[in-house]
Amino acid sequence: MIHQFQLHGYNIVLDVCSGAVHVVDEVAYDVIAMYEGNTEEEVVKAVFAKHQSLGVTLEDVTECYDQVCELANEGKLFTPDTFEPMAGDLKKKTSGVVKALCLHIAHTCNLNCSYCFASQGKYHGERALMSFEVGKRALNFLVENSHGRTNLEVDFFGGEPLMNFDVVKQLVAYARSIEKEKGKNFRFTLTTNGVLIDDDVIDFANREMSNVVLSLDGRKEVHDRFRVDYAGKGSWEKIVPKFQKLVEARGGQNYYMRGTFTHHNPDFLKDIQTMLDLGFDELSMEPVVCASGDPSELTMEDLPIVLAQYEELAKLMMERDKQGKPFTFYHYMIDLAGGPCIYKRISGCGSGTEYMAVTPWGDLYPCHQFVGDEKFKLGDIWNGVTNTQIQDEFMQCNVYARNECRDCWARLYCSGGCAANAYHATGSVKGVYKYGCELFRKRMECAITVAVSRAVED
Amino acid sequence: MKHIKTIVTRNLCESAKKGGCGECQTSCQSACKTSCGIANQKCENTNK
Numbered sequence: 033m034i035h036q037f038q039l040h041g042y043n044i045v046l047d048v049c050s051g052a053v054h055v056v057d058e059v060a061y062d063v064i065a066m067y068e069g070n071t072e073e074e075v076v077k078a079v080f081a082k083h084q085s086l087g088v089t090l091e092d093v094t095e096c097y098d099q100v101c102e103l104a105n106e107g108k109l110f111t112p113d114t115f116e117p118m119a120g121d122l123k124k125k126t127s128g129v130v131k132a133l134c135l136h137i138a139h140t141c142n143l144n145c146s147y148c149f150a151s152q153g154k155y156h157g158e159r160a161l162m163s164f165e166v167g168k169r170a171l172n173f174l175v176e177n178s179h180g181r182t183n184l185e186v187d188f189f190g191g192e193p194l195m196n197f198d199v200v201k202q203l204v205a206y207a208r209s210i211e212k213e214k215g216k217n218f219r220f221t222l223t224t225n226g227v228l229i230d231d232d233v234i235d236f237a238n239r240e241m242s243n244v245v246l247s248l249d250g251r252k253e254v255h256d257r258f259r260v261d262y263a264g265k266g267s268w269e270k271i272v273p274k275f276q277k278l279v280e281a282r283g284g285q286n287y288y289m290r291g292t293f294t295h296h297n298p299d300f301l302k303d304i305q306t307m308l309d310l311g312f313d314e315l316s317m318e319p320v321v322c323a324s325g326d327p328s329e330l331t332m333e334d335l336p337i338v339l340a341q342y343e344e345l346a347k348l349m350m351e352r353d354k355q356g357k358p359f360t361f362y363h364y365m366i367d368l369a370g371g372p373c374i375y376k377r378i379s380g381c382g383s384g385t386e387y388m389a390v391t392p393w394g395d396l397y398p399c400h401q402f403v404g405d406e407k408f409k410l411g412d413i414w415n416g417v418t419n420t421q422i423q424d425e426f427m428q429c430n431v432y433a434r435n436e437c438r439d440c441w442a443r444l445y446c447s448g449g450c451a452a453n454a455y456h457a458t459g460s461v462k463g464v465y466k467y468g469c470e471l472f473r474k475r476m477e478c479a480i481t482v483a484v485s486r487a488v489e490d
Numbered sequence: 491m492k493h494i495k496t497i498v499t500r501n502l503c504e505s506a507k508k509g510g511c512g513e514c515q516t517s518c519q520s521a522c523k524t525s526c527g528i529a530n531q532k533c534e535n536t537n538k
Contacts, residue, residue, distance in 0.1 A: 045494075051502040060493035096493040107503060108496060118506065125510060132516035183513055183534065365530035368499040372531050373509025377502065381528075387516040444502065445529040476529060487497045 034110060035441035036065060039481045040347055042488075046480065048441050049115070052108040053368060055484055059083055059096050067100055068110060119378050119430045126386060127427070130177040132185035134389040134400045135170055135203070137162045138196040142227050143267055145258045147294060147328045149321045153191025155404035160392035161196045166413070167203040170390045173413040175214050187221040189389075189400055194228035204240045221245060223290075225259070226271035229278055238282045246275050249291040250303020250317075257296060258328075276311060287314055288362055294320040294328035298337040301344050308359060316362035319471060321401070321453065330467065339474045346478035350485045364479040366445075368487070377431070377444040383451050384410065384426025398426050401452030425461055426451065436464040442473045500533075511535045 033048040043061040045054040056064065059079060066075045080093045103109040139160040141153030153159075171186070178184055186207070188200050200222070207218045222237055223245040237244050248271065249255040256266025279287055289312040293300035300317050307315050319338070320328050330338065345361060352358055381387070384398030391403055394413045402408040411418040429451055437443045449468065457465035513534040 049502060051499045053497040053499050055495045055497065057493045063493075092493075099492075099494050103494065103496070107501075111503065114503075115506070121510065126512045129512065131512070181512060183515075185516055362530060367530075367532055368497060370533050371500055372514055372528050372533055373500075373505035373535065374502045375506070375510035376514055376531070376533075377528060382516045386512070447528045479529060484497055488495070 033113065033441060034064065036061060037477050039343065039477060040350065040485070042481055042484055044477075044480060044484060045109070046441065047103075047109050047111050048444060049111040049113045050107050051368070051371075051444070052103075052111075053480060053484065054103070054109075055488060058086075059088055059093060060100065063093065063096050063100050064109070067097075067104075072097055115374055115378050116432050118375065119432045120428075121375060128177065129179050129181060130174055130386055130388060131181045131183070132187075132382070132387040133170060133174050134187045134189045134387070135162065135167060136190065136389060136391050136400070136403060137167065137188050137193045137200055137203075138191040139392050140195055141190060141192040141225070142195060142261065143192070143225050143259055144262050144264075145260070147258045147292065147320055147322060147326075149401065150191065150403075155391075157404055162199060162390075162392040164199050164202045164206075166390075166392065166394045167199055168206055169394065170413045171203060171207050171210075173390075173416070175210065175216060177416070178216065182215065183217050183219060185219050185221070187223060189223050192225055192227070193222060194224050194233060197228065197233065201236060204236075208240075219243075223247070225267065226274050227261075227267060229271070229274040234278045234281050237278065242286060244278070244282070244287045245290050245316075246278070246287060247291070248272070248275060248289050248307065248312075249293070250297070250300065250306045252306075254297045254303055255291075258292075258294075272310060279312060284313065288316045289314065290316040290318065290362075292318050292320050293330075293338075294322075295330055295334055296328065298330065298334040299341060300338075301341045301348070304345060304348075304361070313357075313359035314362075315359060319468070321456070323456075335467070335470060338471060342471070342474045342478050346482050349482050353482075353486065353489070363475045364482050366476075366479040366483050368480075368483050374444070377447055380426075380429040380431070380433075380448045381450065383429075384423055398422070399452060401450075402455075429461055433462050434464050436466075436469075440469070440473075442469075442476050445476045446472050508537060509535065511537065 035046045037044055043056045045056055045064055062079045063075055076093045076097055080090050139154055144152050174184055211218050219242040220240055221243045222241045225247045252268040255268040259267045289307050291303055319330055322328050389397045389400040389403050396410040396412055397403045397408055410423055417423050431437050431443045431448045451461040453465040453468050454463040455461045515531050
């Protein structure tokens with residue numbers, strides 16, 4: 033299977049199953065489009081007829097056809113998908129291995145954002161803070177179940193995790209005290225709205241967190257529409273200087289300025305530009321996750337706007353590259369030469385198997401997005417996973433579990449997508465959130481285009 | 491005349507031979523938390 037697209041002056045051909053990416057001229061673009069299902073004579077004749085007025089000769093087209101044949105023979109074009117028998121292998125091989133936890137350190141928040149998927153941090157339940165004892169047991173659970181894995185990931189999440197900052201510090205100290213003896217390497221992440229950031233937080237985060245995720249929606253009026261305190265006051269002016277100080281102290285690295293865009297700002301490139309103007313250059317901007325019918329929900333009318341914004345974003349990145357002012361956009365990070373192996377690419381996201389969320393009282397859920405939905409409770413950190421029926425459902429989530437993915441060129445980049453999005457859109461974790469797929473495919477075209485432009489310029 | 495420039499990429503078929511160590515980052519654990527993908531992850535296999 034191949035995927036062809038034209039963007040920002042590049043003709044790009046992706047060989048889906050080998051992962052090969054080709055930049056081609058117009059002649060090759062048309063030869064490749066006709067290659068399957070037509071004879072050499074038919075292809076050469078048609079392509080020559082189309083391009084001869086531009087000075088292309090019959091020899092040119094024949095030579096191009098030979099180059100396409102050569103790439104096909106080398107396994108770099110039209111490579112068949114032979115990976116399906118391996119689809120469950122990684123999860124089987126790593127069955128019972130847990131390597132990442134999302135610690136819900138605080139089910140409460142000092143902001144009252146109406147678009148919050150976690151209902152202002154409460155996850156449709158009671159406000160709660162995780163105790164040190166529960167957190168310590170969660171870390172021990174992770175170590176005990178990580179088997180041969182060295183790198184363990186722990187995200188301090190909420191609600192707002194800094195509302196329980198003392199416990200965060202104690203847990204990090206505990207993890208550091210055991211990691212050497214246990215042969216583990218903890219990588220901590222903190223996701224925060226910024227309200228409680230002070231010098232102490234900055235010192236700690238920059239010493240202990242391998243990544244910090246900072247919530248900022250971009251333009252002041254966009255941010256303050258949703259991200260307000262309980263008095264209804266916007267948080268933009270309060271948090272932006274704190275974020276700037278934290279990022280500067282961090283050397284401008286290993287953070288994400290993370291925004292959410294909604295129906296109210298499908299023109300989110302302006303928000304990206306605001307982030308850049310504020311001096312941030314490691315950026316992430318996510319489509320809102322909300323219930324169907326919510327006023328913030330992205331509509332079909334928003335879709336073409338959002339897709340065009342993604343294209344413009346790619347163009348902006350390429351322009352800034354040329355100006356020596358590059359920036360990172362999370363979804364356009366793509367390592368063509370060193371990205372994930374095929375096992376990872378077909379195995380699904382790992383929620384409910386290698387990745388779980390822990391509530392303040394120690395219950396385990398497949399991921400943070402399922403917390404609060406009792407039927408998805410997997411077990412707890414003392415007794416492990418006891419709801420094996422739910423875990424089996426997540427175990428079976430992979431690229432080949434969804435018929436819609438079989439013909440999708442982007443399947444080895446999304447790995448079947450987000451189980452939570454699928455569940456919310458269709459009622460099944462094995463469903464397909466089609467709107468999200470549209471956005472994902474456009475993001476991948478843009479990501480590949482930016483990567484191509486960088487490779488070609490080098 | 492060269493009509494095609496091939497970018498250096500990891501060969502996914504070849505990656506099956508020594509892949510599957512599982513050391514790489516969990517897909518959704520970083521900056522997104524809402525729109526998972528694996529394209530932006532790094533391979534952490536030290537034995538490839």
